[in-house]
Amino acid sequence: MGASWSEAAPEEWHDIVGGLLMVGGLVYNLERQVIVGLIPRPSVLPVLALGLQQTEKWEQREERH
Structure with a gap:
């Protein structure tokens, strides 16, 4: 995904x-x-969770209504 982002217009x-x-x-x-x-x-x-876990700023929360 990172390569796709950097190459995208x-x-x-x-x-x-x-x-x-x-x-x-x-x-x-x-x-x-x-x-x-x-x-x-x-x-x-x-x-997405797998990629963001490495940032140590990721916290999955339940959806709020």
Whole structure:
């Protein structure tokens, strides 16, 4: 995925993120200007979790309604 991202054109980034996350799946804190959460598509959660575990900043939480 990292190689695909770095080789993608800016217009393609939307498609890549759209394939990974649910609509509205990027949770951004405007005040702090940081991403504070991701809501992935269920089909990519196992792979996304595996990749993010190595960052030591990954915490999987139950979905809130």
